[in-house]
Amino acid sequence: MKRNKYILLGVILLVSITMARNTEVGISTVFKQDEPVPTETGPRAGLLAPAFSLTAMDGKTYSVGGAKDKATFVSFWASWCEPCKQEAPELNRMAAKYKDKLDLYGVNVTSYDKLKDAKAFVDEYQLKFPIPLDEKGTVYAQYNGVAFPTNVLIDSRGVIQEIILGILPEKELERKIKELVAN
Template structure:
């Protein structure tokens, strides 16, 4: 009789542990409520990303704003920026790794740079992701840009999830990207 009670208690304990480990996935997903859609646009987390369209180095037009199939990562940079030089290979790697789930745009703030230097930077670091040109700095201003790089993480609904000033270690940046594409 005591043996059966111990077996029953052990089974209940194991089930409790299994349920506790699954709270971040299956069970929690059932009870997870959708965040309400913001109605305000602005350059901060929780608001709709200010929309823009810019022409890239490749002559194509790239647009940000509104709902999309993928999350969007926008990195504002300049060729003379040492942290941007450090981050470029990491962004290239992450853009390639998450290309099916993330649109990564490296917006060159050409108003603070020179076009020939931006092109040389792209060639030197062999950047494979689109490089839209913010020739007048209006988009950078829309996002209250104050430092290079400024990285904006936008979910597929078009809502800014985070703005990162400066660089992060690649593993930390990748963790943020994983969280972004999971939303």
């Protein structure tokens, strides 16, 4: 069983690295904001985001799902993920810049990580946004997680606009965030 977990981690790492090198990464289906709110929930663009509540490193509980005052950006990550390390400073900047229009959550998939390593990562990159802990990996599984980072852009209606596997260049990421919060 342990061997299978290490094989899975290796595959996830390899996919993450490969996707980080490709500027056209991700699932690029974007749902149109002016369409009616869907009734189906699921981990793809155009569906309502699967709801979840997780306790974060700050001890508070954060929830995703349903309509909110702001758009939501969820980044699933692990401390050993090299693309996650590259993306962390960008996410910090985006969280600060768009704080009035965007809730950004950095969900640590603790089932693929170690809590002490995740805390060290947060300290090293001085992350200022909430870090919910997915200790059993159930939320990551709800979103069909296959790579780190996996970023989910959710509009204020609770509809997934896009799922991005791997990282994007900072300008491209900001363009997508601007589009998300503009609607």
